[in-house]
Amino acid sequence: MTLSSLLKPERINLNLKAKRKNDALKELIGLIKTGSEADQLLETLLTREDLGSTGIGKGIGIPHCRSLLIDKLEIAVGRSENGIDFNAIDKKPVNLLFLIIAPPQDPGNQYLITLGRIAMVCQELTKKKRIRDPKIPEDFISLVKDIEEKM
Secondary structure, eight states, rough: OOHHHHHGGGGOOOOOOOOOOOHHHHHHHHOOOHHHHHHHHHHHHHHHHHOOOOEETTTOEEEOOETTTTSOOOOEEEEEEEEBBBOOOOOOOOEEEEEEEOOOOOGGGHHHHHHHHHHHHHHHHTTTTTTOSSSSSHHHHHHHHHHHHHH
């Protein structure tokens, strides 16, 4: 399993409008669920964020949670040109967000494996400052695939 194989163009927003964490999470959740289920997912994610920010530094955030509202691992990606105040560990704005939502029962522990893969890909993305390169979702997926092939 590769990260690029889990990414879908319709779940990637390269022009997030949000300036704050809650609004960014709402935008990303909206790529996966809508209505009351989206509200419930937001509550779950905010509870997770209360434990500690998922803004891991260097402009990257990986908000994640488990939920009964999801029957398989879901990923949404968002990019903000100006950055989002995400209370990241380095206190800097976040430009790239990978939202991971998984069901409580997760065969093969895909949730943790995916979290690790995202962290590794993000190291390369930030090292070469390639976060801003892709203009369309398909280009973003190709970039991730390229990075994975070289790892």
